[in-house]
Amino acid sequence: MNSGESEGLYIWENPGWPRLRYDLAVLAAPLAAVHAAQGYLLGRMADLGLSQRDATTLRVLTEDVVKTSEIEGERLNPEKVRSSIARRLGLDIGALAPADRHVDGVVDMVLDATGAHAQPLTRERLFGWHAALFPTGYSGLAPIRTGAWRDDATGPMQVVSGPIGRRTVHFEAPPAPRLEAEMARFLEWFELATEGDRLVHAGLAHLWFVTLHPFDDGNGRIARAVGDMALARADRSGQRFYSLSAQIQRERKDYYEMLERTQKGSLDVTPWLAWFLGCLLRAVEGAEASLSAVLLKTHAWQRWAELPLNERQIKLLNRLLDGFEGKLTSSKWAAIAKCSPDTALRDIADLVARGVLKKSASGGRSTSYELVTQG
Template identity: 45%
Template sequence: MATSPGNAYVWQLPTWPAWTYDTQALADALARARLQQGRVLGKAQAVGLAADAFAQVVNDIWVGEVVATAAIEGQQLDVEQVRSSVMRMLGIASAGQSSRHIDGLVDVMQDALHNYTVALDADRLCRWQSALFPGGTSGIQHIEVGKFRSFSDAMQIVSGRPGHEQVHYLAPDSRRVPAEMARFLAWFNASGGEDGIVRAAIAHLWFEAIHPFEDGNGRIGRAIMDMAIAQDARSGTRIYCMSHQLEQNRKAYYAALNAAQRGDGDVTAWVRWFADQFSEACVKSEAVIDRALEKARFWAAHAAHRFNERQCKALRKLLDAGDGGFLGGLTAEKYCKITGTSKASATRDLGDLLGNGALISRGIGKATKYYVNVPGWRQE
């Protein structure tokens, strides 16, 4: 039998949705968040928003955020397909194949950022949700697509085996959703005067509390979060690794949301946690910028070399792994698996990469391991 929580959900309170928070208690966390935000913006400006290196930054952050927002929901996306979809969205001609559901997720995330000045309404949210589920299914299950949920069953977030489920959250009845969303959207479109980080935190929490769709609420809620952050910064450039940060702290993220969805409507603890995550996301963005600069310098150093498609794919994987990130180094066997090529072709490709200095090697014979040749990187 399902276990039910012992305390009320915020939407059950007579004061709902009167969110409250202690401004003084949030001061330090918000100050840290703004400091880190200033650092990452300053570094981005130092690189130059129009520079090729910054284009690589944007591409890398986009790919990471798409993968992460899906991973939070337990979906493992093919990184190469995500990269292709992002490249297509950014107008890069060399984009490869991707899938409809990945393209749909990228479209949603792009619309939230690039059109951050456009008011948010129910139709737009329903189109976002429809884009996430081409064909009208979630897995093999038919779901309500392109509209708010209307089924009569309770909207619950549960875990555990059938018959022994634990209810983590119970959302408002479907009949309440249109009115609840109208109230949320009216607030969102009129709340620009509130601190932008506080507003983003409350917007994400409020949307997740309503849980208006049968599926896709997490991804759409994070797109709303991104939109609020873009409105605060007055920029639609993706520069923050927020979904990546939340994915790395997935259990704490769900725990913080769950705690905020109960109690008396005081969201001080939730906003403080959110601001701390935003600070860490900015730190990660700085690291992405630094790594993108290293990548840009690598490709510039080898601009005269005509790498084939297999070599480019392997080099991108090594560069994406970062300093010491490709555990055990690259072997001929791994190269074959990454590129789908024969051992003979792998031997030729790797020999060519060694010859032009793109790779360096350690060991001999079958024990040979290859590392991307980036000065200062660990080769172990």
């Protein structure tokens, strides 16, 4: 810690704020790992056709919108989110769920941040995102200032937990009179900073914005959108094939603990960036695992394209490709396909003869079957 930095201060109270610093030597290995994983993922995406890439983007964006809200304790209907995204991207997904103004607002923000990532981030754009998140001007039952910086009319902006009367203050943001200058400085840096790795830029942007906490509500969601915008710029693509918000939601406890520790610390934010890059790596690796399953299914159906399969066989093969739990026996086949045991045996025997299924090597009282993965 620099001699000019004091214990007990919030990070923004340190002399020298907002000159955040970090040890690039410590971050070199995690940065290399994330870049390698991203390159591998993007290379594998090239194996997908246009419709499959669109489907992957739709799935990832749906997860991103649902999970960025879930982190804040708000649960959105995934089907409404999926339909809202499909409408805006012009994708045909069949029947659409009814429009929901609140869902549409979150979707609009996420799509604008990533799809229009090359456009400048301005105060007016942030105000538009905020107004979209709170179309009624209320957060729950409480009226809030929308499309404007907070004014602290009801007291300082604090992040708290616990019941009324026994609340713990985890963080207090800079006072409202400082916001105009603070946000102007942040936005100038976001657009003009060209030094260093773009992934580090994304991690710094996320931390810096959520530390300023410039709105009455929605700061976490907008901070993650700002981070996603920086990642889209780093990827040079508005198509999202991984969801950092979904990974943050899975690591929500660690996320909040790391934020609190960083916001009560010095201007050296190396530990935050190391955690951020680790979380990003796990998000990309999770997307790779999902993509492996998609490619396995795609390649399997390419091999089976000319086979005269009935509806029962197609249904059960899809179940196997989607990760069927347990062993597949003729009795399970009959139960799932709602057919007689004899019909199930004929279906299975036909697939064995065609080289689609084989008997499992594992023993047991009943014969079980598994997919032939090559051929």
